[in-house]
Amino acid sequence: MEELEGQIAALTSRLEAERRQLERLTVTRETLDEFAAEGIALEASASAAEPVGGGQVVGAQTVTVWRKGMTSADFPPVYRDIVDVVDDAPGPVQAKQIVPRIGLPAQTAKIEGTRGKLKRLVERGWLDEQSAGLFTPSARRRAERSAR
Template sequence: MSSLIEELHRREAAVREEAAGLRREIDVLNERLAQAEELLVRLEITRETVAEILGEAGADHMEAPSVTVPVRVEDAEPVSVESAPASPIGVLTVPPWRPGIAVAVLPRAYQDLVEVLVDAGHPLRADQVAAAAGLSTDKSKVEGLRTKLKRLVDRGWLTEEGPSRFTAAGRKDAAESSRRQREQGSSL
């Protein structure tokens, strides 16, 4: 009988050792999985950003007509800025903010983000902005949105209050003006 109990102990120890080895393998695989998922998110964001840049600049640049964008600078007459067809590489789609410039000069997607933050009246995180704008709240999409918000902060359209809390303080007049212009254009 003692030999049977010894055999059970031996088998139990072997299975414990095998289970420990499998746990180590799982840990290694979990680490590799986390790295692969992180890389995947970064690649998705990069692809989306490139598609956005190319889409905003126009897929058919050589045949695109010139566009005149009205820009109003404080204490100056209204002026027009000509935007000629060009390669999307190096295109500045979000101009720096300055007094008197309207939100209408921003690409539509950026106008929407500024308006969401103006309407909120308080700082929002990127996922809250996505939800308020009716955009996807998937992690990769929110990271792409965070990139846009950071770009708007860098160019002076938004401010960042604390880590990743965005607000449109001081830009309400420009966003309201842009919204009124769009509403008047749609009612004509």
């Protein structure tokens, strides 16, 4: 009986691990489906050469490095919407707060996809990440807007 209980415990543990793996794969698939629906091609490597003009090409969408005088008006709609929501927020915001404001369902895949876009905007100088997962307009952009 003890041997069977040990086998059941081991199998239960293995089943839980497989369920967690399946959930991660499901989220990944949903994220990839979202990218495909938006016409975004995944980058082949993180060391891809940057195009002239400083933008990072992600499929047909470009996220340009922020420079003085630039606005989000030249972004693809989803990036423009994200930047506008962060700009209009009274304080730092999380991806899960942005998703419904840009018209997406509050699903894990949508939140993770938005988080990836937020991180890309941080890399390009449009946003700052105050602490893990909390995003604000970049300090440089805030200074420029207050100087106007």
